[in-house]
Structure formats: C-alpha cells, structure tokens
Amino acid sequence: xxxxxxxxxxxxxxxxxxxxxxxxxxxxxxxxxxxxxxxxxxxxxxxxxxxxxxxxxxxxxxxxxxxxxxxxxxxxxxxxxxxxxxxxxxxxxxxxxxxxxxxxxxxxxxxxxxxxxxxxxxxxxxxxxxxxxxxxxxxxxxxxxxxxxxxxxxxxxxxxxxxxxxxxxxxxxxxxxxxxxxxxxxxxxxxxxxxxxxxxxxxxxxxxxxxxxxxxxxxxxxxxxxxxxxxxxxxxxxxxxxxxxxxxxxxxxxxxxxxxx
Numbered sequence: 001x002x003x004x005x006x007x008x009x010x011x012x013x014x015x016x017x018x019x020x021x022x023x024x025x026x027x028x029x030x031x032x033x034x035x036x037x038x039x040x041x042x043x044x045x046x047x048x049x050x051x052x053x054x055x056x057x058x059x060x061x062x063x064x065x066x067x068x069x070x071x072x073x074x075x076x077x078x079x080x081x082x083x084x085x086x087x088x089x090x091x092x093x094x095x096x097x098x099x100x101x102x103x104x105x106x107x108x109x110x111x112x113x114x115x116x117x118x119x120x121x122x123x124x125x126x127x128x129x130x131x132x133x134x135x136x137x138x139x140x141x142x143x144x145x146x147x148x149x150x151x152x153x154x155x156x157x158x159x160x161x162x163x164x165x166x167x168x169x170x171x172x173x174x175x176x177x178x179x180x181x182x183x184x185x186x187x188x189x190x191x192x193x194x195x196x197x198x199x200x201x202x203x204x205x206x207x208x209x210x211x212x213x214x215x216x217x218x219x220x221x222x223x224x225x226x227x228x229x230x231x232x233x234x235x236x237x238x239x240x241x242x243x244x245x246x247x248x249x250x251x252x253x254x255x256x257x258x259x260x261x
Contacts, residue, residue, distance in 0.1 A: 004082055005053045006231070007060065008185045008212065009074040010095060012044040012109075018091045021045075025063075026089040032059055035084035036231075039095045043104070045069065046095035046187060048231065050083055075185055075212045077240045083232035096187045099161045103194055110193035112208040113180055115217040122149075122222040127178045131203075134177040138163060138192040139184065139228075146235050147225020149182065160188055167196060174201060182207040182214075184227060215240055 015021060018040045025038055029049065034056065036049030049056065063069050113121075121127045135152040137144050144154050153173065155166040179201070181189040186209050193206040207214060211227045220238025228235045233242035 003052070004050050004079045005056045006048070006050040006077045006079055006083065006233075007056055007074040008048045008077075009060075009072050010044065010046040010185070010187045011069060011072050012095075012190070013068045015040060015042055015044060015068070018042065022089050022091055026087075028059060028062055029087050029089065032056075034059060035082055035087045037084070037087075038089045039092045040089070041092045041095045044095050049087070050079070050231075073209070075209060075216065077212065077236060077242075079233055079242050083242075085232075096191055097161060098163065098191055098195070100164050100195060103191055103198070110190055110197060110204070110206050112190075112193075113205045114208050115214040118180060118207060118214070119218045119221050121178075129178075131176070131178045134174060134179045136174070136179050136181045136192075136204075137183075138181050138188045143184070143228040146228040147223065150222050150224055152182075160191075163188075163192055164195060167192075167199060167201075171199070171201065174203070177203065179204040180207055181205070183210050184229065185212050186210040212236070212240070 022040050025040070029036075029038070032051060032055040034049045034051040036047065038045065038047040038049065049059065060072070060074060064072055121133050125132070127133055135149040137148050137152045137154045138160070140158055140160070141154070141156045148154065153170075155170055157163055157166055179196070181192045181196070181204060183189040183192075186206065189206045189210060193204045196204040209216075211223070214223070215227065215236065215238045223238060226235040226237050226243065232244060234244045236242055
C-alpha cells in the first residue's frame with residue numbers, strides 16, 4: 001500500500017531572509033513529522049519532502065501562504081515507506097550548483113515545452129515548425145544510465161558544474177535543431193536552458209517539470225528505462241512506481257542528496 005506522499009518542488013525567486021525562512025521551515029516540517037531536504041538560497045528554494053498526505057499538503061498550504069511561493073508547483077509520487085532518514089533545511093549559495101554567477105533565473109524563466117506537446121513532437125519526428133528535436137540530458141552520467149529519452153544527447157558529465165564547459169565544447173551539435181533540455185524535476189534543465197540562451201543559443205527549450213512531470217502526464221512514451229531519484233526509492237518507472245522502498249546506500253552518502261533534480 002502506497003502510504004507516503006513524496007513531493008518535489010522548486011522556485012527561482014529572490015530571497016533576502018534566508019536564515020529566518022530556514023528556521024520557519026525547520027519548525028514547520030518538524031511539527032508535521034516530515035523528512036527530506038530543503039535548500040534555501042538568495043536565488044530561490046528547492047525541496048523534496050515526504051510524509052503522510054495530510055502533513056505534506058498542510059506544509060504546502062503553509063508555504064504557499066507566503067506570496068513568494070503562492071504559485072509553487074509540486075510533483076507528487078507515492079511510496080510504501082518513508083524514503084528519507086531525516087529532515088534537513090539548509091542555506092546554500094545556489095539551490096542547484098552550477099558555479100556560473102551570471103545565471104539569475106529569478107530575472108525570467110527560460111522558454112519551456114509541456115509534456116503533451118513534446119510527446120506530439122517526438123511522435124511526428126519534428127516540432128511544429130518542422131525542425132528536428134534534439135533531446136539534451138543535463139543530468140549526471142550515472143543517472144542517465146538508469147534511463148533517458150530515446151536518442152538523447154548525453155555529454156557524460158559527472159556533476160552539474162561541468163555543464164557550462166560541455167556546452168561550449170559541443171554547441172555545434174545543437175545547430176539547426178530545436179533543443180529540449182531535460183532533467184529529473186526541472187531545476188537543472190531550467191538553469192541549463194538559461195545558460196544556453198545567454199551563450200546565444202536561442203533554439204533551446206526546457207521540459208517543464210522534467211522527466212517526473214512527463215511521466216505523470218504522458219507516461220513513458222519515447223523514454224527507455226527508469227528515472228533515478230536522489231532518495232531511498234532509488235529510481236521510478238514511468239508509472240511512478242519505486243524500485244526500492246528502503247533508504248539506499250547512494251541516498252545516504254551525502255546530506256544534500258535527494259535535492260538535485
């Protein structure tokens with residue numbers, strides 16, 4: 001029986017009270033018995049928490065009461081048990097580390113494509129303008145090995161901070177195509193798309209909500225394998241079922257694990 005509700009959410013928005021917000025979120029999640037990871041930075045918030053459905057939804061309602069997070073969108077999935085060992089709320093320099101200070105996502109989102117439109121493009125073999133679609137995987141190599149979109153570009157990066165150099169090295173591969181950057185839940189592919197636009201690649205879209213939103217809305221069409229997640233479930237199949245229900249060794253390696261997306 002799937003009794004634990006897991007949510008993943010992020011938003012790029014200016015935060016100038018990070019310490020106060022951290023303390024508030026720490027108190028709220030503790031009172032509700034939630035576990036997971038929340039990262040707070042000047043550029044926004046990134047979270048992955050799990051608990052009983054009532055507790056998780058109460059937390060989301062409280063978070064959305066803050067005008068900065070009123071439109072926060074959360075991706076939901078279920079597990080038979082709690083996939084996290086503890087609850088961490090931390091202040092970081094970036095909510096997803098790229099080490100590229102010019103990136104300011106709060107100044108505006110990169111153009112995106114929704115799951116249904118992307119599936120239609122992949123079904124027909126081109127976008128609505130007739131251009132070929134290049135799927136660009138912005139995740140780490142070991143994540144890609146669990147599964148990815150068929151024919152996706154994979155630059156075999158080992159951490160997201162390597163992505164800017166990879167773009168510079170391989171940008172010619174993207175010429176003449178509509179590029180769709182994707183990742184687990186949307187945060188890395190959004191930053192990646194913003195970077196590529198800054199570098200003059202104006203033919204780049206992000207997959208709204210990442211692979212998990214794609215699974216939720218259209219299933220596994222044009223996707224091969226599973227999607228690695230940074231928690232005890234290890235990976236999710238296109239029907240959002242977990243491979244494991246305990247806390248995996250990889251999920252417990254790093255206190256910030258479970259939050260990349």
